[in-house]
Structure formats: structure tokens, C-alpha cells
Amino acid sequence: MTTSGNSLTGISSDRSNNTKVKTCKTHGIMHEFMLHKSMSDNFITSLRDQNRSKFRHLFIQNPASGSTLGLNHQHTSTASDNVSGSEKFRARSLTIFGNVEESASEFCRFELLRVLDLQECNDLEDGHLKDIHKLWHLKYVSLGGTINNLPRNIEKLHCLETLDLRKTKIDILPYEVIGLPHLAHLLGKFKLGKKDLKMSELEKLLPKKCKLKTLAGFVADENAGFLQLMAHMNELKKVKIWCEPTGADSKSLPHISKAVQKFAQDGMDTTGVRSLSLDFGNSMGDFLGSIQEYCYLSSLKLRGRLSVLPQFVTSLCGLTELCLSSTNLVGNDLSNLSKLRYLLYLKLVEADLRSFVIKNGDFPSLRRLCLVVHSPVLPTIGKGALPYLVSLQLLCKDLADLSGIKIEYHDCLEEVALDSMVSTKAVEMWETAAKKHPKRPKVLFLKRIDPSEAQSSVKYVAADGPIPTKGSSIEFSQVQLTQNMLQNECIIRSVQSSSVNKPNSALKKIIVSEPHQTASELSSAGNGAMPPSLRSISTETGYTF
Incomplete structure (x- = not known):
């Protein structure tokens, strides 16, 4: 995954291995504008909103979480008290997250639901799913970590995709x-x-x-x-x-x-x-x-x-x-990979790269190279090799210098990604090398996320910058402090500029996912705004909120 964007005013995005944008989020004033637009167009709102029956996309958040996400801030009753048994809803998607108590089973009232997202609902029980078969329009269902078994009547969801x-x-x-x-x-x-x-x-x-x-x-x-x-x-x-x-x-x-x-x-x-x-x-x-x-x-x-x-x-x-x-795999086995002449993306995790040599003519089509290693010993890349490389990810927290990598050999290079735990010295060296490069590639930082399961692979997510460690320079800390102050000022100003319905300032992010070609009903509303706790759905499934 590659992440790029401006930390203050731009748009940051997460991309897949083939550079296709998976999700993106906006910042500042643009975020507030999209939020207001989505609400004024009856696109998404909280179930606690008195006008909820007009909206196509609803969400329920833990009422005790400290942030009311509905349009009407004075309406603080629980969702279950707020929903009348005779009330008709036109909602096509519903997201429930947090500890919502009685609200966890409210989804059975929404007869027209196509999308039911319960992945972040913390108090959902197996018994809450006993009537899920009645929502026979459902096309998408996601469940969270409190579910142990599926009901047998799920076989009645004939539309489920x-x-x-x-x-x-x-x-x-x-x-x-x-x-x-x-x-x-x-x-x-x-x-x-x-x-x-x-x-x-x-x-x-x-x-x-x-x-x-x-x-x-x-x-x-x-x-x-x-x-x-x-x-x-x-x-x-x-x-x-x-x-x-x-x-x-x-x-x-x-x-x-x-x-x-x-x-x-x-x-x-x-x-x-x-x-x-x-x-x-x-x-x-x-x-x-x-x-x-x-x-x-x-x-x-x-x-x-x-x-x-x-x-x-x-x-x-x-x-x-x-x-x-x-x-x-080491040495010749890794070198044999160069036979893959149409390879665009290569990722090697926890590999011994000491005897791995990439010569001129190897991997002629490679665009992206990702190396996740414990040792700072990187492969030898000869002059003229990887002529079309645009992204180089060197994810090793012990990386102390350039480790023999000469980025000037790669004329098309656009970005270099480093582990966010690398030393300040390494950051300075790579940023200096990037400035001397004709294309001035971006130096990005990814944060390591250890897996919850012992046998799962390590993942990396975007980081705003390198994480300061002991011995970091005062100047570096001051830069980070200044950026944080500017970002907070930007958020405060954008909240003060809010008009009419004033959505909660805790809404920090908007996730926009690419709609699926076959999900015309779900994507007809376009790419809209949503609260931060509403996750983006993987584009492989094709559903968006």
C-alpha cells in the first residue's frame, strides 16, 4: 500500500499494489463542505435525527460515547425509543458501531435494506441475527468480533452478494x-x-x-x-x-x-x-x-x-x-524471479537479501518494489536496472543510511517509503537524496501494525511522519509541533465556519470508495460524506455508503 497526500489541506489516499486508489479522505474546509452537502441532500444521517425517514443511509453510534452524530443535537434519546413501530424508512444502508445496547437489533425494522454493516458493533450477539432472514433485499452483510455463529435461516437471503x-x-x-x-x-x-x-x-x-x-x-x-x-x-x-x-x-x-x-x-x-x-x-x-x-x-x-x-x-x-x-528463499532463487518480465509489483517480507542482485535487464517492467526486512542489508541494484521504477518501499526500522541504494539510477522514481521508526539521521539522508534527484520524489512514512494473530503477516499503514525517538533533534520536534498547531487551527476554523445544522466536530474524516459496477442501487447517490467511524468498504466487494 502506498499513501500520499498533504497532511494539512490536501487529499490523502490509500492505494493498492497496482496503484489503483482504494480510499481517500479530505481535510479541513473541503471536509466540512462535503459533510454539509451530504446531509442537505438527504444522503446520510444518524438514526436519532427526527427527519431520518427521508435518508437513504443511516448510522447508529454508541449514545454514551461522548459525541452525538445526529443533525439534531438536542435529541438525545436512544435509538430504540426513537424508532416508532409504524414509521416507514427508505434507508438502503445501515451502519451500527459501538455499544448501542437495544439498538443492536433495530436493523430488523428496515425492510428495504441492501447494506447492513455491523462490523464495528461491540455488543451484537448471535441472538440479534435470528430475524435477519426477513431482510430479503440484503446484498451486503458484515459482522463483528462478538459473533460466534450464523443462523441457519441465512439461506433465505437469496439476494446476498x-x-x-x-x-x-x-x-x-x-x-x-x-x-x-x-x-x-x-x-x-x-x-x-x-x-x-x-x-x-x-x-x-x-x-x-x-x-x-x-x-x-x-x-x-x-x-x-x-x-x-x-x-x-x-x-x-x-x-x-x-x-x-x-x-x-x-x-x-x-x-x-x-x-x-x-x-x-x-x-x-x-x-x-x-x-x-x-x-x-x-x-x-x-x-x-x-x-x-x-x-x-x-x-x-x-x-x-x-x-x-x-x-x-x-x-x-x-x-x-x-x-x-x-x-x-535466498540467492539464486530470488534472482530467478527476474524471469517474470511482466511483473509490475514485487514484495519480499522477512527475506535474506544479502545475495540478491538485480542486474541491468532484470525485471524490465517493474514499477513498485517493497522490501520488509529486519536487517538493513538490502539487495544490490545495478546501474540501469529497474528503469521504470516509480515506488520504492524500504520498511526496516533499523535502516541507518542509504544502504547502498542509489536512487539517482531510477529516472522515473516518484516516491520512497520508509518505516516511521527509522532514525532522524536516516530520514535526513533520504530526504537529501530525494532533493538531489531530478524528479524530487516524495519521502513517505508507514507505521508498522503488528497482527493480532501469531501467524498473520505484518501490515503497514500511513503515518504523518517519522515517529521521534530518543536523540531526535530539537528542530525536528519543533517542526512537528508547528504542524500540529497549524492542523488544529485549521480544524477549529472549519468548525467555526459551520452553518445551520452544525454537525459534530468529531467528524474528522470522509471516506470515499469506488462503487461496484453491479451495485447501481447502492451507488446511485454518488460518493458522499460520512462520519469517521464509518469504515470504507473494500473495493473488491464494491459497496459504499
Whole structure:
């Protein structure tokens, strides 16, 4: 992910590996204008607003959180007291977050709902979902970390296209979910269950024309049900698999190889994005060596130990994105990646780069290079190599200098991203090198976010600047203080300029997501404003608020 923008008045954005903008947020006066515009056009408001029945998008926030997000600040009753049983709503989406008590089950009153976002609701219980089947218009549902099980009657949501279970505690997926006729995106980490079904019975679970495009993802254990069903999911574009073999001779490994090979070979007759992510954790991924060549993938992520680089990887002529994490590959194996002549993005995580040499002519199409390492020893990049590189991410908190990287070799370079924990000396050296570069690339900073699960990969998010450490210069601290004062002044002025309904000043961000092509009903209102606690929905699912 690359983040760019002005910290005071500009627009900052998060981009995917292919540079496509995923989300963006505005600042200052522009934020206040968009907020007022969205409310005056009846786009979004709190459920506590007296005129709520006119709005297409509603949200409920914890009434005890200290900030009233409704338009009418004098209206402080709870949402459940505020909603009349006879009141008709035209809302198409509802977001609930925080500890909202009785309000957690209010979504059952909204008969026209298409989008139900409960991912940040902290007191939602399994029992609150017992009537969810009555909202048969639903196309998008996301649930939070307090949910342990799905109701069996979810099979009645025939219009459901996206089911996001990534934050839930659900590890066994009900068979009924697989049979939803319009389900296109299934997100989470789950198993199909221990029930022993024959293949003929499993096939009956799938609709005649399975529309599933995203299966990210499932755990492949001794039950090979998901792996066998993959062969009948002809529209799959994105798959994520966690391998959990029960032993060195696990019976699931051949099924994994077979399913992966069929998924990759089916891509030979298609175009566009085709993504595969494999996480084999503490196991060896040498079973990938049995996958034959002549496959097509546009994106591949491998996490886990490899003794050698699987041969099918270098045969993926259409591969544009590659991520290798904790694979233990060194030297020649990494150098063999240069055969991927159409690769646009390469990410190496926790790799030993001492013997990795990138020569002139290697990776001729590469645009973005991301290295996440513990050691400040970086690969050797020869003069003339990576001629089209536009983004260089060197995420190592122990980086003390330029580590032999000569950015003047890369004429097209636009940005350099560093770990926010790097020393002040390193920051000064990179900023000086950037100023001397003909294109004066931006020096950005990303903050490390440690995963909640032990086996999950580390993630980085945007940071406003380097985090000062002991020994930082006084001048640097003064600059940061000045920027904070200016930013606070900008926020205060924008709040003072608010007119008529005066939305709460805690609304600091607006998230604008790209609408999905098939979600015309949801995207008809355009890109609107929303409170900060309303998260942006991944563009892979295509829904926005």
C-alpha cells in the first residue's frame, strides 16, 4: 500500500499494489463542505435525527460515547425509543458501531435494506441475527468480533452478494451459505465443517450457476470439501487458502495442489485479475512443486517456508503482482524471479537479501518494489536496472543510511517509503537524496501494525511522519509541533465556519470508495460524506455508503 497526500489541506489516499486508489479522505474546509452537502441532500444521517425517514443511509453510534452524530443535537434519546413501530424508512444502508445496547437489533425494522454493516458493533450477539432472514433485499452483510455463529435461516437471503466474516469468531461455515444463489464475495477464515459428505452431496449445495468470485478464504485441513468444490466454482477470481495439514503425509496436500492447479489453468482462457494467496504457516510448501506449468495468474502471494522456488511461479507469464513472505528463499532463487518480465509489483517480507542482485535487464517492467526486512542489508541494484521504477518501499526500522541504494539510477522514481521508526539521521539522508534527484520524489512514512494473530503477516499503514525517538533533534520536534498547531487551527476554523445544522466536530474524516459496477442501487447517490467511524468498504466487494 502506498499513501500520499498533504497532511494539512490536501487529499490523502490509500492505494493498492497496482496503484489503483482504494480510499481517500479530505481535510479541513473541503471536509466540512462535503459533510454539509451530504446531509442537505438527504444522503446520510444518524438514526436519532427526527427527519431520518427521508435518508437513504443511516448510522447508529454508541449514545454514551461522548459525541452525538445526529443533525439534531438536542435529541438525545436512544435509538430504540426513537424508532416508532409504524414509521416507514427508505434507508438502503445501515451502519451500527459501538455499544448501542437495544439498538443492536433495530436493523430488523428496515425492510428495504441492501447494506447492513455491523462490523464495528461491540455488543451484537448471535441472538440479534435470528430475524435477519426477513431482510430479503440484503446484498451486503458484515459482522463483528462478538459473533460466534450464523443462523441457519441465512439461506433465505437469496439476494446476498457479499458476506464479510473477517472480524467474527466464526470458524465453521454453515453449509447453507454455499448454496446462496447470488453470493459473489465470501470473506473470512473458516472451515466447511467436520460433517462427512460425499462429493455428490457437496455438489448439490452449489447453485446451478455458482457466482462466487471471491473466496478469501478457507482453511484446508483433513476435510477436502472446499478444495473439491473449487472445481465447480467457474467464476472464481480471487482465492485465499490457509493450509493446515495434520502431518507430513497429510491427505489434504494432494487436494491443495490439484485445486490450485485447476484454478490457475482455468485462467488461461480468461483475462483480467486472477489472484491466489497461499499461507502454509509452519509447514513446508514443497508440495507446490507438483503443480505443472502453463498456468495463468495475475497476482500470487506465498507465505511459509520453501526449500526451492516452485517452478510454476516463474512460468506465470501473466503475473503482475508477487508477494513472498517468510519463505527462506535466498540467492539464486530470488534472482530467478527476474524471469517474470511482466511483473509490475514485487514484495519480499522477512527475506535474506544479502545475495540478491538485480542486474541491468532484470525485471524490465517493474514499477513498485517493497522490501520488509529486519536487517538493513538490502539487495544490490545495478546501474540501469529497474528503469521504470516509480515506488520504492524500504520498511526496516533499523535502516541507518542509504544502504547502498542509489536512487539517482531510477529516472522515473516518484516516491520512497520508509518505516516511521527509522532514525532522524536516516530520514535526513533520504530526504537529501530525494532533493538531489531530478524528479524530487516524495519521502513517505508507514507505521508498522503488528497482527493480532501469531501467524498473520505484518501490515503497514500511513503515518504523518517519522515517529521521534530518543536523540531526535530539537528542530525536528519543533517542526512537528508547528504542524500540529497549524492542523488544529485549521480544524477549529472549519468548525467555526459551520452553518445551520452544525454537525459534530468529531467528524474528522470522509471516506470515499469506488462503487461496484453491479451495485447501481447502492451507488446511485454518488460518493458522499460520512462520519469517521464509518469504515470504507473494500473495493473488491464494491459497496459504499
